[in-house]
Amino acid sequence: MNDFDTALATAWRLIAAGDAALMDIVVLSLGVSLTAVLIASILGLPLGATIALARFRGRDAVVVAINALMGLPPVVAGLFVYLLLSRSGPLGAYGLLFTPTAMVVAQVVLVTPIIAALTRQIVDDLWREYRDELTSLGAGKLRAVPTLIWDARLSLVTVVLAGLGRAMAEVGAILVVGGNIAGVTRTMTTAIALETSKGDLALALGLGIVLLTLVLVINAVAHFAGVAARRAAG
Amino acid sequence: MHAPASILPLHIDGLSFEAGGALLLDNVSATLRPGLRTVILGPNGAGKSLLLRLCHGLLAPTGGALRWGAFCNGDEERVRRRQAMVFQRPVLLRRSALANITYALALRGVRPRARRVAEARAALERLGLAPLAERPARVLSGGEQQRLALARAWALSPDVLFLDEPTANLDPAASRAVEAAVEAIHAAGTKIVMTTHDLGQARRLADEILFLCGGRLLEQTPAATFFHAPRTPEAAAFLRGELVG
Numbered sequence: 310m311n312d313f314d315t316a317l318a319t320a321w322r323l324i325a326a327g328d329a330a331l332m333d334i335v336v337l338s339l340g341v342s343l344t345a346v347l348i349a350s351i352l353g354l355p356l357g358a359t360i361a362l363a364r365f366r367g368r369d370a371v372v373v374a375i376n377a378l379m380g381l382p383p384v385v386a387g388l389f390v391y392l393l394l395s396r397s398g399p400l401g402a403y404g405l406l407f408t409p410t411a412m413v414v415a416q417v418v419l420v421t422p423i424i425a426a427l428t429r430q431i432v433d434d435l436w437r438e439y440r441d442e443l444t445s446l447g448a449g450k451l452r453a454v455p456t457l458i459w460d461a462r463l464s465l466v467t468v469v470l471a472g473l474g475r476a477m478a479e480v481g482a483i484l485v486v487g488g489n490i491a492g493v494t495r496t497m498t499t500a501i502a503l504e505t506s507k508g509d510l511a512l513a514l515g516l517g518i519v520l521l522t523l524v525l526v527i528n529a530v531a532h533f534a535g536v537a538a539r540r541a542a543g
Numbered sequence: 544m545h546a547p548a549s550i551l552p553l554h555i556d557g558l559s560f561e562a563g564g565a566l567l568l569d570n571v572s573a574t575l576r577p578g579l580r581t582v583i584l585g586p587n588g589a590g591k592s593l594l595l596r597l598c599h600g601l602l603a604p605t606g607g608a609l610r611w612g613a614f615c616n617g618d619e620e621r622v623r624r625r626q627a628m629v630f631q632r633p634v635l636l637r638r639s640a641l642a643n644i645t646y647a648l649a650l651r652g653v654r655p656r657a658r659r660v661a662e663a664r665a666a667l668e669r670l671g672l673a674p675l676a677e678r679p680a681r682v683l684s685g686g687e688q689q690r691l692a693l694a695r696a697w698a699l700s701p702d703v704l705f706l707d708e709p710t711a712n713l714d715p716a717a718s719r720a721v722e723a724a725v726e727a728i729h730a731a732g733t734k735i736v737m738t739t740h741d742l743g744q745a746r747r748l749a750d751e752i753l754f755l756c757g758g759r760l761l762e763q764t765p766a767a768t769f770f771h772a773p774r775t776p777e778a779a780a781f782l783r784g785e786l787v788g
Contacts, residue, residue, distance in 0.1 A: 441601050442634035446695075447624060447650045456646075460637045542637050542679045 316514030323515055330492075335519065338496040341409055341483065342476035345416030349476075350469050353421045357428025358458050361436055362450045372429065378422030383415075387485030390415040394486065407488040412496070415482035420472040427468040432457045463542075466535050470528060477524055497523075549702045550611045550625045551577040551734055553598065559606030560593055568593055569758040570607065577702070580725075580735040582745045582766070585755035586781060586788040591738040592631075594755065595705045598736065599628050624651060627701040631708040633692030635680035640672060643680050644695045651699055666698035667691075670724055686717025693724045697733070704728060706737035710744065722748060742782070746770060754778045756788045 323331045360371060392398050394406040394414070405411045435457050443453050458465065480498035487494035489503055497520040504513035553575040560568040568590045575581055575598075583591045596602045598609065600623055611622045636643050644663035645656070653659050667673045670690045675683060680691060689709060696704055706725065710718040718741075725748060729735045739745055745752065749766040754775070761775045773779045780787045 439634050441596075441628075442630060444601055445599060445626075445628045445630075446647045452650065456636065462637075542681060 312510050315511040319511045319515035320518040334495055334497055334500055341412045345413045345476050346420055346473045348417045349420035349424050349472055353424030354428050354458055357425040358432040358454045361429045361432035375422050375426045379426050383419055383479045383481030386418045387415050387482035390486050411486040412483040415486045416476045419482055420476050423475055424468055424472045431461050431464045435461050463535055463539055466531055470531055549577055550622050551702055552612055554610040557607035558604050561605045567758050571760040573763050577734050579750040580729055580748055581751050582749035583738045583753045584745055589755040589788055590758045591755055592707050595707050599626055599705050625702045627696035627699045628705040629692045629696050629709050631711050635688055637681055639677050640680050640691050641676040644698050647695050662698055666694040670694040686713050689721055697728050701733055703734040708738055
């Protein structure tokens, strides 16, 4: 496992040197994934909560569809967004293909179903507990949606983290719509894919270690913030 | 439009509730008048909680109807706004004690915010909860949570307050505090309708008893009469502590 030692050394050297190219890649990766998760949360949290409370024909079909979309293969999502944004596509006029914006769009497509599906389940359970009380107080279902999201906030942090995990780890979608252009659309995962195929396993693994560390730090911060909040709010 | 002074009396008219082929409430008729503390008694499974939920509008009856005093059909929303309910296990929102009450006041359209906060503080004060105003509601003790639920209900100034076994999970000291709160809410002019399985509590609080057994209303009797001379053999057996139903 000589590669592994070299990789660790490479990772350390990259971080210690504050390598400018690496910093660009890290900033772009974080920027794309955090923006995508923010947008996906704004869409997915209310969507999931609304489906939890709504009663309509075909609700089960919608629930199954959203649950299934959690397993949407990233390349397929990427291809879908590619077709939307390509010159001849419906949104081609905006010239977004091979830009970070296109990568954000693709990740929103991937992450929104995850956040919506998990939110639906959590809010569904909470609604069973709250329904009588909220109905008695006079909250209609529409009014109950923000109340339930707020009261489920500690669990929903985990949901958002699951979405972020998907976005940070994902390579297929952003590779297709971003193109892995150095300095423009190259992220941690696309760079790792590239270096691996070029045979520079040490650099690829080094980048991988940096990525893992980042994800670990984000999750640790969120976890301990959640623990503190739970202790304070019961 | 001028609102009537009270939505009471409540006429319960042949109310039935059926679920899964079982008749859980069978043709119950009664009139609940303002001013009296009504306690619903009966063995487990008699339909006490169910009757409360139907009266409060949380469930729709499968037979019969409710008529609220001067209100005709179509006023359901206005009728609901003049009732409140305290549950055996109240659901308190994950926010401060004070915010639990201001939330409920906001739903009743109390404006502006400063007025909601003032009314909520007054409600906490009445139940001795003022020092806990800023504490998260979910970290309060069981007794404090139940008193907060009562404060929240009282803050809404309902014409009628339904209470479903409000002391079932509480120790004697907390139960005493809840009973005192119920007395105070009654004295302030709110009609009390509560269920309990605690006969001592029923003796202490009730002006009249509705005795339910097997989904049927067997008695609506003034409390003094009920405890000394129940009219039905089922009620007599129930008071002797026998298993009935």
